[in-house]
Amino acid sequence: VAIKRIAARRTSPLRAIPFEKGPLGAVRTRLTDRQREQLARIGSRMRLPPRTTIYRQGSNAHSVFVIAEGVVTSYRDMPSGKRVVNSFLFARDLFGLSEQGQYVNSTRTITRASLYRLPLDELTVLLKHDSDLQFQFLVKVTHELRESQRRAILVNRRDAAGRLAMFVAMMREHVDAAATEVPLPMTRSDIAGFLGLSSESVSRAARELERRGIVTFENRNLARILDPARLARLVASV
Amino acid sequence: VAIKRIAARRTSPLRAIPFEKGPLGAVRTRLTDRQREQLARIGSRMRLPPRTTIYRQGSNAHSVFVIAEGVVTSYRDMPSGKRVVNSFLFARDLFGLSEQGQYVNSTRTITRASLYRLPLDELTVLLKHDSDLQFQFLVKVTHELRESQRRAILVNRRDAAGRLAMFVAMMREHVDAAATEVPLPMTRSDIAGFLGLSSESVSRAARELERRGIVTFENRNLARILDPARLARLVASV
DNA sequence: CGTACCGTTGAGCAGGCTCAACCGCTGTGG
DNA sequence: CCACAGCGGTTGAGCCTGCTCAACGGTACG
Numbered sequence: 199v200a201i202k203r204i205a206a207r208r209t210s211p212l213r214a215i216p217f218e219k220g221p222l223g224a225v226r227t228r229l230t231d232r233q234r235e236q237l238a239r240i241g242s243r244m245r246l247p248p249r250t251t252i253y254r255q256g257s258n259a260h261s262v263f264v265i266a267e268g269v270v271t272s273y274r275d276m277p278s279g280k281r282v283v284n285s286f287l288f289a290r291d292l293f294g295l296s297e298q299g300q301y302v303n304s305t306r307t308i309t310r311a312s313l314y315r316l317p318l319d320e321l322t323v324l325l326k327h328d329s330d331l332q333f334q335f336l337v338k339v340t341h342e343l344r345e346s347q348r349r350a351i352l353v354n355r356r357d358a359a360g361r362l363a364m365f366v367a368m369m370r371e372h373v374d375a376a377a378t379e380v381p382l383p384m385t386r387s388d389i390a391g392f393l394g395l396s397s398e399s400v401s402r403a404a405r406e407l408e409r410r411g412i413v414t415f416e417n418r419n420l421a422r423i424l425d426p427a428r429l430a431r432l433v434a435s436v
Numbered sequence: 437v438a439i440k441r442i443a444a445r446r447t448s449p450l451r452a453i454p455f456e457k458g459p460l461g462a463v464r465t466r467l468t469d470r471q472r473e474q475l476a477r478i479g480s481r482m483r484l485p486p487r488t489t490i491y492r493q494g495s496n497a498h499s500v501f502v503i504a505e506g507v508v509t510s511y512r513d514m515p516s517g518k519r520v521v522n523s524f525l526f527a528r529d530l531f532g533l534s535e536q537g538q539y540v541n542s543t544r545t546i547t548r549a550s551l552y553r554l555p556l557d558e559l560t561v562l563l564k565h566d567s568d569l570q571f572q573f574l575v576k577v578t579h580e581l582r583e584s585q586r587r588a589i590l591v592n593r594r595d596a597a598g599r600l601a602m603f604v605a606m607m608r609e610h611v612d613a614a615a616t617e618v619p620l621p622m623t624r625s626d627i628a629g630f631l632g633l634s635s636e637s638v639s640r641a642a643r644e645l646e647r648r649g650i651v652t653f654e655n656r657n658l659a660r661i662l663d664p665a666r667l668a669r670l671v672a673s674v
Numbered sequence: 675c676g677t678a679c680c681g682t683t684g685a686g687c688a689g690g691c692t693c694a695a696c697c698g699c700t701g702t703g704g
Numbered sequence: 705c706c707a708c709a710g711c712g713g714t715t716g717a718g719c720c721t722g723c724t725c726a727a728c729g730g731t732a733c734g
Contacts, residue, residue, distance in 0.1 A: 274589065325567065344540060350591065
């Protein structure tokens, strides 16, 4: 069943921006049917309900995961009790970073999610034998690195409203660069952990953006962009 | 000349922690003589004086670089004039991340440096043909990603002294995990940009660590760890 | 030897954190 | 179907820490 599901996908299961521009780069972001089939052969599909821990930091790393559907968060619990959210992951994102055989972060579903689980040892062999496929992974990890750096820049801002504006803009990209409705499936605490703010500050920042008429937060899981131009200016004014 | 220099190296030109533990993982962190030779064939060596810009953000990305010797900083200048330092790079580190044909960060030497320049198009071809070599790059980029996440955690700390302590501990790793003398070749501004602090706060944090008897800053480019145990505790208390 | 920049120190301010109380939604069980 | 319990979210008061602006000292490089 899993094989059929992956093989049937027309779009690539991995999402990333290529190293290079141009037609060659564009081609590289997609997998061939044969590669999809190979991944499906070693992988298995998992369906998980919301708020389910996938693995914990420090546990033995056996697999890498690709999201077919749903939203996942990658985070670290610090000794102080604070939770740092590294990233929110969406369809076609890859996760399961390990170091010396152990996962470095914990991951948990936010929405109901469907994942492909790729055993690490088998994936390693496959990547060594298929350099095109491996190149996809290289591009993907490189993309993650850039995203991580973007987050670092985001957190450098002093003002909470600016950080939240950047966050809304980032989430917007996952729907459509021109979308006005932006779903925020994660909790305010998750957002706070990602932005390096307290959840109170996230609340206040949300109210601030509403006061300024830039974004409204219709309910806890939906933001609406009222003034795209001013949002863009605020985001750019780092 | 460049070919000889790379081929002569006994240690791998790339530094990273492998995905997996065990002997297999250990082997993977090293390149074969043939791979070194191949990299040398497409690459050229550059020697640069201190404080020399290697490339600027937004310029056309033609090459990837590997550091043979010296220290390099990767940073972004923001519209507000603030400079965010993404990373400090040392011997065997890889840099030259690009997106759609353009470099995403600027890079500059801190000390005198010796670099291997690898043209991107030739490197791409080489990686596609040598999946073992490509695997090294994959491991390397993955390592960079983890480092970037570590920095994100670091910056989440509220206290300047704690951030600076983590920084000193990080720099210490580049010498020896047990070293008491830690060279800091970069300026206070560079450190501030990396830690997400003002340079004044870095100064005050340095004074604070001295006051507590944990670290002394003997001169602008050398820190001495006085109390490793308390430093470790401070670093861990995130 | 001079000069410009790096680094340090001080004063005052602003913004985010903490603690605390309250509100509102959601989901569960009777 | 409704009531209640619990948690996520919001709002307020006061504190704390890092930022800004400013002046001064030191050092490295031309």
